Amino acid sequence: MATDVVVPTLGESITEATLGQWLKKPGEAVKADEPIASLETDKVSVEVPAPTAGVIAELVVGEGDTVNVGAVIARIDAGATASTAATPAVEDRNAIGQAEAAAPAEPAAAPVEEAGDPVTLSPSVRRAVLEHGVDPSKIKGTGKDGRLTKDDVIAAAKTQPKPAAAAAAPAAAPVAVAAPAGERREERVRMTRLRQTVASRLKEAQNTAAILTTFNDVDMTAVIEARNKYKDLFEKKHGVRLGFMGFFVKAACMALRDVPAVNASIEGDEIVYRDYVDVSVAVSAPNGLVVPVIRDAQDLSVAGIEKTIGDFGARAKAGTLKLEEMKGGTFTISNGGVFGSLMSTPIINPPQAGVLGLHRIEERPVVRDGQIVARPMMYLALSYDHRLIDGREAVTFLVAIKNAIEDPTRLLIDL
Incomplete structure (x- = not known):
């Protein structure tokens, strides 16, 4: 049957x-x-x-x-x-x-x-x-x-x-034509539905929002030292590796609380402000990047954030992420640094009003106490909808991120 x-x-x-x-x-x-x-x-x-x-x-x-x-x-x-x-x-x-x-x-x-x-x-x-x-x-x-x-x-x-x-060809067949040297080929592959949707939404964002990008840089010395000091104990206790995303998500939640417009959205002629933070994080999957959402990230510890991201990454590779886990999101963090990006201008994901771009860490000369020294530096980029977020608010947000990362004690005392 x-x-x-x-x-x-x-x-x-x-x-x-x-x-x-x-x-x-x-x-x-x-x-x-x-x-x-x-x-x-x-x-x-x-x-x-x-x-x-x-x-x-x-x-x-x-x-x-x-x-x-x-x-x-x-x-x-x-x-x-x-x-x-x-x-x-x-x-x-x-x-x-x-x-x-x-x-x-x-x-x-x-x-x-x-x-x-x-x-x-x-x-x-x-x-x-x-x-x-x-x-x-x-x-x-x-x-x-x-x-x-x-x-x-x-x-x-x-x-x-x-x-x-060529050696096996009969000597009496000089008319045989070999493929031209440097032959150029083309292959037409139909766009996947995922890629079609990404293309449509990104173009929609550019057509609708007034996108502007503001930059800053951050000295990663303190976070790197904290990570190196506690990573083994952290993994032993929590069963997950201590990365940088946990620090940045926590810092972003604090900055979004101080600058709520970056966590808001425009719906019609109204602005929707939120007292919660659902952070969209890009992770690699076999067919490209997917963006699952950390719900109520403001209530999670660094360990809770790292566990959630680790779970997302494992299930993205296995193709077992659920659709509902990638819906919503009030703010996005995109880490192009893992692929070697030095600087970028990320595009917001509507109806969100902001996206924070992280980039690679490299030693650069900076001035500290009147001396030129080498420090592990990272460029930060905040792309935002200028219809909703003013330049002052964007800069204030990035400075709050910078302060929290350069002095991680702020994350502990909620400052």
């Missing part, structure tokens, strides 16, 4: 998604709750589990198609055994590879699948395999669940010996 696989509920106000990748193919056996496809929403990638054990009977939609919540995307032959998967798998391979089959045979290209050892490839990876003539079954994948990526294929192609095709 065939069982329909439908698009699950994706969260409040989300009605559609993009079919990012099929993880199973017709004829393959699946277990109940085993992921068979990944969906890309406006915020995260969501895996679709098999509702029952059996064999994939049909894939109703293709990769890259837009699907609505509740739509049927596949059918499973419930109760079927793995032995019944052989014939459908061959049919599916022929269907997927019609374009390759119609093209002239390329002896150097390894098959995408070998008998008894199927390899599931995305379209871009499949093209790379055919283009570079590598055997995907001999490449170790670095993607999620060990799946191959395009970079894996290109790296493998660079390490394998180049075929002596």
Whole structure:
């Protein structure tokens, strides 16, 4: 009996998604709750589990198609055994590879699948395999669940010996034309739904808000000394590493209390002020940066903040962040310093009115007590909506951050 696989509920106000990748193919056996496809929403990638054990009977939609919540995307032959998967798998391979089959045979290209050892490839990876003539079954994948990526294929192609095709060509065939040196290639890849949403929201911010950026710098000496002194005890007691974000989030909460306009937002012809701080923090995920929210950050200790950020980071890499964890947020902190950024002008995330940009720490000459000395310095950038926040308030906010970081005792005595 065939069982329909439908698009699950994706969260409040989300009605559609993009079919990012099929993880199973017709004829393959699946277990109940085993992921068979990944969906890309406006915020995260969501895996679709098999509702029952059996064999994939049909894939109703293709990769890259837009699907609505509740739509049927596949059918499973419930109760079927793995032995019944052989014939459908061959049919599916022929269907997927019609374009390759119609093209002239390329002896150097390894098959995408070998008998008894199927390899599931995305379209871009499949093209790379055919283009570079590598055997995907001999490449170790670095993607999620060990799946191959395009970079894996290109790296493998660079390490394998180049075929002596020119030497093997018959001497009587001088008309053969070799590929031109320095051949330039282009590849068109459809934007993910996440990237489309990011592009739309950033452009909306520029079109709507009067964005201005104010800079300051901060001497990181005191925070670095405190971190080096207590990091081992901190990790032993709290089970998480002591980083710099805990200090900056705590300092931001204090500064936002003193300058509430930076934590406010414009709704129509009204300004909404808040007595709580929900800090959005950017963390790395397989498909790019995601921005989960630390709720009521003003009530958390540095340890509580670090634990929350560590949990977000681990679940972002595993793809298990929930949609509701990335909604809302009253203020954003973006740490481009981890990627080596010296200075930037971050764009606010509407309806928020401010975003604090952190950058890399490097030793620079500064004057202390009339002497030129080297100090670990960081540039801070506050981008803000000038419709709501005046320059005086922006500078006051940054100075409050600077004072708290350069003298962390202020964080303890709430000064």
